[in-house]
Amino acid sequence: MQLSRKADYALRAVMHFAGMPKGKLASIGTVAKAQKIPREFLAKILKDLTWAGILVSYQGVTGGYRLSRPARDISFLDVIEAMEGPIALNLCTQDSCECDHYPDCKMRDFWVKEEEHFKKMLSRANFGKYKAVYKK
Amino acid sequence: MQLSRKADYALRAVMHFAGMPKGKLASIGTVAKAQKIPREFLAKILKDLTWAGILVSYQGVTGGYRLSRPARDISFLDVIEAMEGPIALNLCTQDSCECDHYPDCKMRDFWVKEEEHFKKMLSRANFGKYKAVYKK
Numbered sequence: 001m002q003l004s005r006k007a008d009y010a011l012r013a014v015m016h017f018a019g020m021p022k023g024k025l026a027s028i029g030t031v032a033k034a035q036k037i038p039r040e041f042l043a044k045i046l047k048d049l050t051w052a053g054i055l056v057s058y059q060g061v062t063g064g065y066r067l068s069r070p071a072r073d074i075s076f077l078d079v080i081e082a083m084e085g086p087i088a089l090n091l092c093t094q095d096s097c098e099c100d101h102y103p104d105c106k107m108r109d110f111w112v113k114e115e116e117h118f119k120k121m122l123s124r125a126n127f128g129k130y131k132a133v134y135k136k
Numbered sequence: 137m138q139l140s141r142k143a144d145y146a147l148r149a150v151m152h153f154a155g156m157p158k159g160k161l162a163s164i165g166t167v168a169k170a171q172k173i174p175r176e177f178l179a180k181i182l183k184d185l186t187w188a189g190i191l192v193s194y195q196g197v198t199g200g201y202r203l204s205r206p207a208r209d210i211s212f213l214d215v216i217e218a219m220e221g222p223i224a225l226n227l228c229t230q231d232s233c234e235c236d237h238y239p240d241c242k243m244r245d246f247w248v249k250e251e252e253h254f255k256k257m258l259s260r261a262n263f264g265k266y267k268a269v270y271k272k
Contacts (some may be wrong), residue, residue, distance in 0.1 A: 001137050001220065002224055003225060003227070003247075006228065008228075011243060015243065076246070080137075087137070088138055089137070089138060089139060090138065090142075090144055091141065091144060106266050107147060107148075110212070110257075110261055111139075113258055114254065118250065125246055129242070129245055130242050130246070
């Protein structure tokens with residue numbers, strides 16, 4: 001049970017945008033180079049982040065991407081769920097659990113509780129706090 | 137990021153053994169049926185649990201498996217790591233992290249902290265508490 005490489009790259013990309021001066025755009029190439037993310041993979045990720053309303057895309061030769069809202073209003077949870085879908089630490093935590101032990105399974109309570117904690121921590125971690133710092 | 141099906145089945149299997157009378161053995165078939173786990177998959181899982189020292193295997197027609205130690209001394213962490221290897225919530229939490237942001241990456245601190253919490257919760261959850269209850 002590990003964060004996907006895609007979601008990790010997405011967090012790093014958003015961290016990059018969060019550290020940029022307000023209103024400035026960054027291209028795929030710039031972010032790929034700064035964050036050491038394979039360019040083609042990053043292109044797909046930025047598209048998904050735009051689709052999820054976390055980034056805004058500007059077309060054209062002077063185009064690029066920027067955050068859609070203040071960095072402090074974007075959480076790790078927003079970014080991870082945009083990449084992986086809703087967090088579910090175990091198969092059974094979803095409403096669709098049809099296990100034979102349900103609803104008397106004590107283990108499910110454990111996973112539901114841990115998932116709630118984890119989601120709370122991810123929603124508290126915002127990119128106003130986690131931002132890239134660039135050397136001049 | 138989700139617990140593997142294999143680890144979830146392993147937890148359920150150990151929960152089954154934890155609920156059995158002391159010293160009694162259970163066969164693969166019995167556990168598979170009671171826990172609704174595909175038999176072939178369970179055979180592999182019980183072998184791995186035995187290899188990890190969580191179960192003891194007895195050969196022969198009256199053979200089967202039982203826990204190697206008291207249920208309260210076996211944790212969720214023991215079982216999950218026996219199936220998936222050491223818990224690592226993100227690639228970067230391992231000692232082998234060679235990311236360009238290391239060691240100044242704030243995000244890594246977040247993941248290390250969450251991983252520590254998660255492992256603590258998993259090690260506290262033991263099968264003295266989480267055990268199957270059988271109807272007579």
